[in-house]
Amino acid sequence: MNSFGRIFRISIFGESHGKKVGVCIDGCPAGLAIDEADFRHDLSRRQGGGGKGTTPRREPDSPNIVSGVVNGCTTGSPITILFENTNTRSSDYDNLRDIPRPGHADFSAYKRYGGFADMRGSGHFSGRLTVGIVAAGVVAKKIIAPAKASARLVQVGGSEEIDETIAKAADSGDSVGGLIECLITGIEAGVGEPFFDSVEARLSHFIFAVPATRGIEFGTGFNAAMMLGSEHNDPFCSQQGRTLSNHAGGINGGITNGNDIIFRVAVKPASSIAKPQTTMNFTTGSMETLEVHGRHDACIAVRIVPVIEAAAAITMADMILTRKAGEAFRGQDNSYKQ
Template identity: 40%
Template sequence: MSGNTFGTLFAVTNFGESHGPAIGCVIDGCPPGMALSEEDIQPDLDRRRPGTSRHVTQRQEEDRVEILSGVYEGQTTGTPICLLIRNTDQRSKDYSEIAQTFRPGHADYSYLQKYGVRDPRGGGRSSARLTAPMVAAGAVAKKWLAQKYGMLVRGCMTQIGEIVIPFESWDHVPNNPFFAPVADVSALESYMDSLRKAGDSCGARIRVTASGVPPGLGEPLYDKLDADIAWAMMGINAVKGVDIGAGFASVAQRGTTHGDSMTPQGFRSNNAGGVLGGISTGQDLDVSIAVKPTSSIISPRETINMQGQATEVVTKGRHDPCVGIRATPIAEAMLALVVMEHALRQRAQNADVNPPLAPIRSSFL
């Protein structure tokens, strides 16, 4: 099965299944000499892991990461880093009733059509559980980028279902289970409680940014930074749309508004989302993703079975009524991995370039 390795210079190969003994990844290309331990990686896994509130799946996984290789005496060696996360709370019997049917919105049907066989236990390789190794790899990339450039990658939820969440402060994000940038999340909690009682699910919009990005990252024509960001975000389970900068709102903008005016003090706006011509400008990378409603719901839905006959399916088990709630650290990780890849490319090809003009940032922040 191809398509399991992300990146070239910072290559992350993802392995495992939702209900197998373990999941993990191998990072090949991490520069040597960086201090690295499980404690550097675990905080991001704790942010993503299940069972952290009543609003997400109650599957109880510690998601404790183990570094099996690539680190000696607390430093990266430049050789492949293997990260392992053991599965400890699988309940495969929850999926025994749907082994012969297809769940609407899931990859059951498409996997069977492609491979002629599928793993019905939690979706196997199509499970969002396989985002955990990417979060672990993203934590490694985040640390290197922070040390090299002072880069900060962070995200928040800006909409859940019909509720648009205003931005108050990044300081609120760690203090609630929604990663919402607001102090009061009571309306969000009530909304999720009513959704769960109705046996239904909803989608979400997640915003993720990277500040401290150096200008010059990205390669025309087909390795553009924003193109790779969109590709990476679409690789996250349940993501159905990506906005960079103004995104689809740019359709209604005029040229006099959309083009980010430049002054000696910096850019006046950031409708471009920190990328021009596929190359970073030095402004914040600003990305939003649309996450679809959870497909695993207890409400009965029409489907067919393995014989092609009409039937009805109810998805039992422990599922997030909104998978977008835990998507913020995943989106952060994927953005960090893309930037890491392009930072290493820039270092390899253009390390000796000295632009005649000093970088400018944003003057409107």
């Protein structure tokens, strides 16, 4: 299932070397102003580029909105945005059937799809697909405004010396992981639900749909496992629900409490590396040296930053719209104090 969302729903499709990749957004409210230029900034961020060890900057992906927007506004019908795959000279991927690449989905996809999965450039498993997520995020950001999601890379390879660490990995034909922090500000209290529609459940679902993510923590996160309750509890300090500390990352019982939502995401080092690797040749049954050719990102976390931000915006847009449905009978009874 390549879809996510209850009211604001996105579906992504495509393969790295197929004709097109794209996204279909269903359930977007009508009347939202959308322009193709709105997409430029985030799509460009996703392409990375510039720094050593990241792919040289190319022209930004150009979104082709083929439905759902008329006269610069959403119409309420599904918005489909297509992107061309321009760089699809597929080198020979046949040997991947002999030697599945370590850390890649070659083997598991093979088992899942009975040998029919597209192997060219990782096919449907490619990070290329995240272009549709970023595009949908641009729309979602308009829905959640004035609330705002912003993500940034806080560590690479355990170090805050980001550029140096990436350059070093690149120089040795290797890749390196990174840590992303995402902050969502301005969400009012009362969004989310306990249990399966908790803010954490929905956000983590989306974050782990992004290739290469390995961990997520909210607020104090894994440190909470080491804390005492008297340290971790966030005392309220205003009648609007402001808390003195924010160990909870803005969420109590799955529902926003009006403080900033904070989460961090661990991104693994890219599996494609220039360094030779020793692994099983499934055809011959012997261990062999595999060299994966082509240009690789030394730190994919760089390019995943806007994808995480988009994931956060899309998830919150869906949850905010869903909440509106549940508000129906608020106000019938004003026995509550606020």
